[in-house]
Amino acid sequence: MSGTGTTGIAAASRSEYCVVACAEAWRGAGEILAAPMGTVPAIGARLARLTFSPGLLLTDGEAMLMGDTPAMGTGPGSVEGWLPFRQHLTLTATGRRHVMMGASQIDRHGNQNISCIGDWARPARQLLGVRGAPVNTLNNPTSYWIPKHSARVFVEHVDMVSGVGYERAAAAGPSATRYHRVPEVISDLGVFDFETPDRTMRLRSLHPEVSLEQVTGATGFALTIPAEVPLTREPTEAELRLIREVIDPNRLREREVPA
Amino acid sequence: MTQDKTMTADEAVGRLESGMTLGIGGWGSRRKPMALVRALLRSDVTDLTVVSYGGPDVGLLAAAGRIRKLVTAFGTLDSIPLEPHFTAARQRGAFEMAELDEAMMMWGLTAGAQRLPFMPVRAGLGSDLMRVNPALRTVTSPYDDGEVLVAAPALRLDAALVHLNRADAQGNGQYLGPDPYFDDLFCEAADQAYVSCERIVETADLLKEHGPQTLLVKRPFVAGVVEAPNGAHFTSCVPDHDRDESFQRAYVRAARDPGAWPAFVERFLSGDEAAYQAAVTAFHQEEA
Numbered sequence: 001m002s003g004t005g006t007t008g009i010a011a012a013s014r015s016e017y018c019v020v021a022c023a024e025a026w027r028g029a030g031e032i033l034a035a036p037m038g039t040v041p042a043i044g045a046r047l048a049r050l051t052f053s054p055g056l057l058l059t060d061g062e063a064m065l066m067g068d069t070p071a072m073g074t075g076p077g078s079v080e081g082w083l084p085f086r087q088h089l090t091l092t093a094t095g096r097r098h099v100m101m102g103a104s105q106i107d108r109h110g111n112q113n114i115s116c117i118g119d120w121a122r123p124a125r126q127l128l129g130v131r132g133a134p135v136n137t138l139n140n141p142t143s144y145w146i147p148k149h150s151a152r153v154f155v156e157h158v159d160m161v162s163g164v165g166y167e168r169a170a171a172a173g174p175s176a177t178r179y180h181r182v183p184e185v186i187s188d189l190g191v192f193d194f195e196t197p198d199r200t201m202r203l204r205s206l207h208p209e210v211s212l213e214q215v216t217g218a219t220g221f222a223l224t225i226p227a228e229v230p231l232t233r234e235p236t237e238a239e240l241r242l243i244r245e246v247i248d249p250n251r252l253r254e255r256e257v258p259a
Numbered sequence: 260m261t262q263d264k265t266m267t268a269d270e271a272v273g274r275l276e277s278g279m280t281l282g283i284g285g286w287g288s289r290r291k292p293m294a295l296v297r298a299l300l301r302s303d304v305t306d307l308t309v310v311s312y313g314g315p316d317v318g319l320l321a322a323a324g325r326i327r328k329l330v331t332a333f334g335t336l337d338s339i340p341l342e343p344h345f346t347a348a349r350q351r352g353a354f355e356m357a358e359l360d361e362a363m364m365m366w367g368l369t370a371g372a373q374r375l376p377f378m379p380v381r382a383g384l385g386s387d388l389m390r391v392n393p394a395l396r397t398v399t400s401p402y403d404d405g406e407v408l409v410a411a412p413a414l415r416l417d418a419a420l421v422h423l424n425r426a427d428a429q430g431n432g433q434y435l436g437p438d439p440y441f442d443d444l445f446c447e448a449a450d451q452a453y454v455s456c457e458r459i460v461e462t463a464d465l466l467k468e469h470g471p472q473t474l475l476v477k478r479p480f481v482a483g484v485v486e487a488p489n490g491a492h493f494t495s496c497v498p499d500h501d502r503d504e505s506f507q508r509a510y511v512r513a514a515r516d517p518g519a520w521p522a523f524v525e526r527f528l529s530g531d532e533a534a535y536q537a538a539v540t541a542f543h544q545e546e547a
Contacts, residue, residue, distance in 0.1 A: 063437035084438040085286055089362045093381060115358065116349070120391045126349035128340060129313070129333035135362035135382035164385035172385035175406045179381070 012235045015257035017207045019243055020235045021186045023048040025143045031055040035099040039256045041145045046247045072248050097140040105158040108200045108221045110182040112163030120160050133162035141181045147256040149187035151220040166199035188257045189215050196224045205232040261429040264484045268298035271453040271483045275304045275418055283311040284421030284442035288336040291316045292422035292455050294490035294532050310414050318344035328355040332364050343514035363411040370413035371448030377410035419449035422491045424499055426456040430481025433465055433473045436497040443475050451482040457499045459486045
């Protein structure tokens with residue numbers, strides 16, 4: 001991969017490209033809560049805070065807002081605020097939050113499912129339940145992180161719409177669309193968005209060494225593919241040092257995306 | 260002036276009846292009133308409508324066939340994403356479910372506590388909650404904005420069970436961990452609430468070492484106080500005890516294996532609370 005050979009630091013791994021792609025979701029966000037679900041998004045949120053989005057709020061995974069940005073798995077050295085679940089839910093409705101959720105299924109409109117697979121009345125596989133996906137998607141930007149891109153996840157229709165996509169929000173009316181936004185979907189293969197006239201999913205960038213055929217073959221619906229597909233941006237040397245030495249020295253990122 | 264509301268877990272559960280709507284506090288695998296749930300499992304109370312941010316409370320009651328209807332936004336063990344008895348019960352169609360969003364549940368409990376029919380929420384619109392929950396209604400703002408929002412229905416409870424760190428005998432409940440969860444709302448939304456706690460203390464001692472904001476539950480909303488040390492086990496009840504992760508893993512292994520579950524029940528859930536705690540101690544001695 002495209003390393004920074006001149007200084008001798010090892011080239012970025014796939015998981016590190018994913019971290020940087022997740023971090024980019026919070027660029028320019030200002031003083032809001034970054035709510036990452038999953039390891040790679042959590043590393044990405046910390047990277048964003050340590051570099052281009054210093055105003056972000058981050059929780060310790062429980063009720064504390066961290067005053068510093070410790071390594072993964074380490075408690076904060078200081079606390080700057082308190083955010084128990086009830087305040088987390090009400091913060092969502094203020095809009096001062098950008099959440100990155102997982103998805104067991106996601107479709108071309110950005111509808112997401114984490115509730116169950118099969119018929120809801122008696123599911124073939126019960127998953128988590130909708131959790132906060134309905135309130136998240138109607139109130140603050142909601143992006144998605146999918147560590148293993150496959151046609152089982154990127155499906156034509158999701159079985160139980162938990163997080164609301166663009167066409168469902170539009171059909172539900174102005175109260176649903178008012179604060180609705182699904183900025184990005186990030187997977188181990190690339191970055192996707194909904195910057196198309198009909199708000200369906202588009203390939204925004206491919207991670208290095210991923211082919212277009214790999215992505216289309218692992219996606220269960222037709223993506224919009226631009227004429228020129230850019231590559232996901234390369235991590236800077238400073239970012240790689242932060243990821244490797246400060247935020248994730250134990251390489252938890254490689255448990256989600258093998259190096 | 261004030262009434263001594265202390266009782267045993269079995270006495271608290273003795274006040275419950277089959278067919279009730281029962282709220283259970285905590286969140287996932289965090290500060291669940293497990294000693295009260297275990298007492299419920301020893302009783303013959305069944306046919307329950309359970310309202311809970313679901314964890315092993317839901318799992319154990321589902322495995323024992325006590326739930327007629329579940330009102331929840333999820334079932335999880337936090338450090339283990341899926342609650343195995345909850346998922347198995349849903350997959351065999353063991354109970355009816357009213358699935359709600361996390362915020363809809365909070366506002367439903369708020370409406371229940373405030374004696375309102377509903378609270379407007381910007382949640383649910385566009386999602387399949389509206390499809391699978393045909394009882395959900397929308398409400399139109401009477402003001403110029405004319406917004407159409409979901410009317411989260413009041414969740415009024417016949418009874419509630421919560422577990423706190425401390426309480427006095429009169430029912431003033433105190434939490435010492437980082438999160439109150441929704442335990443005060445559960446108590447206020449219920450006709451009768453039972454608070455178990457790690458330790459019952461004198462009223463004058465509640466604030467000896469802690470600030471007034473730790474006082475979460477007020478005695479008018481509490482019908483009974485149960486001293487239950489380690490009573491949230493195996494869920495977390497910080498700072499008194501963390502989640503018992505190795506025991507939770509053993510629970511999950513047994514729950515995922517229908518052949519192994521009866522032995523788990525026999526070992527841990529066939530006696531009273533003292534027998535349970537002794538079996539847990541023995542479990543950890545074997546592990547060590």
